[in-house]
Amino acid sequence: MSNFALIGVGGYIAPRHMKAIKETGNSLVAAVDKNDSVGIIDSFFPQAHFFTEFERFDRHIEKLRRENAGKEVSYVSICSPNYLHDAHIRFALRTHADAICEKPLVLNPWNIDALQEIEQESGQRVNTILQLRLHPSIIELKQKVERQLAVEPNKMFDVDLTYLTSRGRWYHISWKGDEHKSGGVATNIGVHFFDMLCFIFGSVTENVCHIRNDNVAAGYLELKHARVRWFLSVNAEYLPDVAQKSGQTTYRSIIVDDHEFEFSGGFTDLHTRSYKEILSGNGFGLNEVRGCIGIVHDFRTAEPLGIHGEYHPFCRDVK
Template sequence: MKNFGLIGAAGYIAPRHMQAIKATGGRLVAAMDPSDSVGIIDSHFPEASFFTEFERFDRHIDKLARKDAPEAVEYISICSPNYLHDSHIRFALKSGADAICEKPVVSNPWNIDALLEMEEATGRRVNTILQLRVHPSIIALRESLLLKRAAGRKHDVDLTYITSRGRWYLQSWKGDVRKSGGIATNIGVHFFDMLHFLFGDLQSNVVHASEDQRAAGYLEYEHARVRWFLSIDAGDLPAAQRDAGQRTYRSITVDGEEIEFSGGFTDLHTRSYELILEGNGFGLETSRMAIETVAAIRNARPQALSGDYHPFLAHPGA
């Protein structure tokens, strides 16, 4: 049985980490969040210590390690806001634990370089959750693409993801680009990692839209040309989805063929934890290209709509 700490216990994604810890036979020893709305812990680990102040959580983790107690943590799961990931990963490593961090592992590529040095100095490891790499449909698609890959041929890909959010979103840390990294980082980074996983290294990155509620652009990989569109605005939903009362629209087409991967998301965190516990988790270098991609999008100046741009930019909500 492995011992876990968890930072960000009141967040949206924390229950999936608790479920994964329990499903893989682990024990949550201590959790921390400035908010005390963490009753979900009762469903998984009611005996876990809980702290609303990071300093007291730090002291508790350190005390367990110094006493070489049976409850000393071996992994710290990080579900905090994006801009705190780097700091909380450093805390985990300095505490003698491996880190398991939600996406994005960090906001900027240079943070990866510094954390690699810390890994070497501490002998501990940073793992990140890149759940689409373990999605059965995405794995099957990658294997199919590898079999059909022809020299010099590039696939034409459209990626569209609209996940409607209420007015609260822009008032939270997620709506602050300094804290979340913006739409492309907060809701898109694992899609960009998926594209790298499927189609190789990135060769070109053009941004056509970069706003509070939507972002879009064109990416060219070794084996694909990709038009992408991300939005949290319900007004961008296609008419069919709006009429049906749906709040989310997800579509990926490869050479005009729709890729179905809407199901199978329930156990992806558990599968990610299984790989981590086997020593086969996704490390810092695996995340680098996606982090470089979103950092470039964040800092780019949008170009005029010309060339190969996503059709939703011309006809949103059509």
């Protein structure tokens, strides 16, 4: 049994990490969050030490390492705001623990290079959650694509990616609404989709920004084996009629060569599966995120073209 610490235990995604820690037979011994509405801990690890000040959390982790043989923390799970991931990964490595970090791992490509140096110096490992790579439907699609490429090595697939997840007014008041902290819509809700696309269709050869604002991110990607029109939004106003009529607040669609690919289910256990892979030494490391981090960084710094070229059809509805 390994000991875990968790940074950002008050956040939305933290319960999935606590569930994964518990279901893999491990123990959460310490957690930190500046907010103290963290009663969810009782459902998993009521004996975990909790801190609202990072300095006291840091001291506790250090004391466990120095004064309690066998009680030291082996893994630090990071569920903090995106812009703090880099600093919290560094903390994990400094305390002689491996890091397990939520997406996006970092906001900029050069952060990966710096972390790689620290990883090598410390002898510890940085792991990231890229759960779509473990989704059975995604694996099946990848295998199907590979079979087609074995017959047609130069084939280019035509892909439309659409993802809308409604968010209320709170979203734009929180750190998620601040592009400097979250990376914007494309980074915050889209980075794992871009990783999935690279995982299936290969590396990026072209990256075009059509729309980038507080609610919408849309663009065009050309990958080694795919032409991708994509549209992401946190605004319910852009939900298609089929979703609005059924009362859905989320809409997720991938169309590959005019065939819709369904993967709306199968997400509940992906964090636990991710932890199992990490604990067995098969986690996704720093090199695996270079593609998706490069995509969102380049999109974030590009000049939006508007409705020109190969744009996603949903772009026409954006005001």
